Amino acid sequence: MPLSQDTSHTRLDAAGVASGFRRMAPLCLFVVVFGMAFGVAAPGAGLSQLQTLAMSALVFAGSAQFAALDLWGPEIPLIALIATTLAINARHLLMGAALYPWLKGLPTAPRYASMLLVSDSNWAMAIGDFQRGERNVGVLVGGGIALWLAWMLGTLIGVTFGAGVSSPQRFGLDVIMGCFLLAVLLGGKTDRRILACWMAAGLAAVAALKWLPDNTHVIVGAIAGGVAGLLIPPKASAAQDDAP
Amino acid sequence: MNLPTADFGAMLAIIIMGAVSYLTRAGGVLIMSRVPIGPRVQRFINAMAGSVLVAVIMPVALDGDTAARLALVATATVMLTTGKTLAAIATGMATAACWRLAFG
Numbered sequence: 023m024p025l026s027q028d029t030s031h032t033r034l035d036a037a038g039v040a041s042g043f044r045r046m047a048p049l050c051l052f053v054v055v056f057g058m059a060f061g062v063a064a065p066g067a068g069l070s071q072l073q074t075l076a077m078s079a080l081v082f083a084g085s086a087q088f089a090a091l092d093l094w095g096p097e098i099p100l101i102a103l104i105a106t107t108l109a110i111n112a113r114h115l116l117m118g119a120a121l122y123p124w125l126k127g128l129p130t131a132p133r134y135a136s137m138l139l140v141s142d143s144n145w146a147m148a149i150g151d152f153q154r155g156e157r158n159v160g161v162l163v164g165g166g167i168a169l170w171l172a173w174m175l176g177t178l179i180g181v182t183f184g185a186g187v188s189s190p191q192r193f194g195l196d197v198i199m200g201c202f203l204l205a206v207l208l209g210g211k212t213d214r215r216i217l218a219c220w221m222a223a224g225l226a227a228v229a230a231l232k233w234l235p236d237n238t239h240v241i242v243g244a245i246a247g248g249v250a251g252l253l254i255p256p257k258a259s260a261a262q263d264d265a266p
Numbered sequence: 267m268n269l270p271t272a273d274f275g276a277m278l279a280i281i282i283m284g285a286v287s288y289l290t291r292a293g294g295v296l297i298m299s300r301v302p303i304g305p306r307v308q309r310f311i312n313a314m315a316g317s318v319l320v321a322v323i324m325p326v327a328l329d330g331d332t333a334a335r336l337a338l339v340a341t342a343t344v345m346l347t348t349g350k351t352l353a354a355i356a357t358g359m360a361t362a363a364c365w366r367l368a369f370g
Contacts, residue, residue, distance in 0.1 A: 108290065
């Protein structure tokens with residue numbers, strides 16, 4: 023059994039949470055700005071201040087929340103709302119599946135509680151850590167808490183002070199997120215096999231962006247990369263890929 | 267099926283949205299706990315992890331302006347040469363900011 027599946031040392035403790043929180047903090051500044059944009063947009067679409075805050079607290083997923091605003095009106099089409107939320111957040115399914123080899127070392131309650139605040143950036147940070155041999159799930163949880171607080175703070179500032187931030191793109195949030203995720207991606211160990219998988223993922227994502235419905239590109243790309251990994255056998259010399 | 271926004275309808279819709287979001291967060295872990303993880307599944311998962319990031323980054327590279335693309339290139343360059351995450355991100359942001367300042 024490869025070392026990366028060794029979950030005997032998986033743990034969740036305060037030191038790990040604190041470390042995840044600290045390391046996620048620099049990015050949180052930008053999440054506040056994005057939260058402010060939502061805090062301004064949501065009341066504009068007809069949500070009360072309380073509802074806006076509740077949505078940020080419970081849903082905690084920017085793109086799904088902005089998409090929901092398009093459906094808001096005197097009546098809310100429930101099926102469309104559920105379908106949109108599912109479609110945009112479906113990538114979490116894959117992200118959770120990727121974490122499972124590490125999370126399975128935790129008892130059931132903390133295992134599922136750890137997934138409460140998963141989003142792109144803290145997941146990326148955690149999976150990078152885990153692949154390097156880190157076994158403390160606190161990194162995931164602490165990063166999630168930092169992002170959630172920043173998201174709530176931003177939403178609160180937005181609903182309280184109203185106008186100001188209309189297009190978060192201007193502040194380069196998409197760029198910093200992209201840079202962060204790219205840095206995490208390249209921080210891991212790579213070889214030609216994994217590069218081929220990423221190539222497949224990238225091409226599939228581009229194709230999905232071009233020809234498939236919105237928000238499907240992450241799932242399509244991730245599954246394409248996974249299938250490539252399944253089909254390309256690791257070389258005997260590359261067996262250490264599986265080690266942390 | 268429509269929910270009226272009045273009364274508790276909107277709040278109910280928000281709670282349902284939150285529940286669906288959590289289901290997607292917990293669902294992957296739940297499904298994998300029922301799947302026996304052999305070497306093939308392990309290979310799929312390992313390749314998928316990085317692939318999620320590649321797919322998330324794609325629109326920034328594709329739809330982004332020149333500043334965004336240069337930021338990604340700068341980040342990749344610093345990351346691959348120094349391996350320092352924060353330095354890589356800072357360089358990327360600085361590159362985008364300088365470009366927008368000069369040409370934006």
